[in-house]
Amino acid sequence: MHVQAGHPSPWFQLIPIAIILVVLTLRMRRLTRERPLKIEWLWVVPALYVVIAGVTFWNLPPSPMTWAVAFAALLAGAALGWQRGRMMHIKVNPETHEISQRGSLAAMAFIIVLVLIRTGARNAESLGIPGVHFDVMAMTDVLIAFALGMLTMQRVEMFLRARRLLEEARAA
Structure with missing residues (x-):
């Protein structure tokens, strides 16, 4: 098979998909295990991501149209994030009041669908779907x-x- 310079082999496009599948498989194995949930640390990931987003938007400010679409995406992400949070299993040990969490298959399926949509949108143009063009930065x-x-x-x-479950366990 002859591949022109600048056009990677279609097989190279399968490498990220294989990596994602391996990571998701490993993650699925951990779903059934309960892990401690430290509610005092739940702010860390959003805070780090606010810094990353802030630096990204500061260095290369989006166009006004991209700002509008990004704001709509922020709201959509917030709504879907709330739903994903509701899918997580959380329980409080009634004796020790320790909080634990366990992922759900629905939450993992939710992430898989988002990854597939993103991958499909990103590759739509390279796959030759007519009329599809994306501004990668936007x-x-x-x-x-x-x-x-x-x-x-x-x-x-x-x-x-x-916090609500912990208060209920302490009141009982």
Whole structure:
């Protein structure tokens, strides 16, 4: 098979998909295990992501149209993040009041669907789907905003629910 310079072999496009599948397989194995949930640390990931998003938007400010779409993506991410947070299993040990969490298959399936949509959108133009063209920088800005909304609201929902469950366990 002859490949022209500048056009990677279609087989190279399968490498990221294989890596994603391996990571998701390993993650699925860990879903059934309960892990301690430290609600006082739930703010860390959103705070780090706010810094990353802020630096990204500061260094290369989006166009006004991209800002509008990114804001809509932030809101959509927040709504989906809240739903994903609701899918996480959280329980409080009634004797020790330790909080634990366990991922759900629905939450993992949710992430898989998002990854597939993103991969499909990113590769639509290279796959030759007619009429599809993406501004890569704008798409990146929109995905950063979406992820910020999703990561933040997932953890907000988990924090509020864990705190409520902890208060109920202490009252019992």
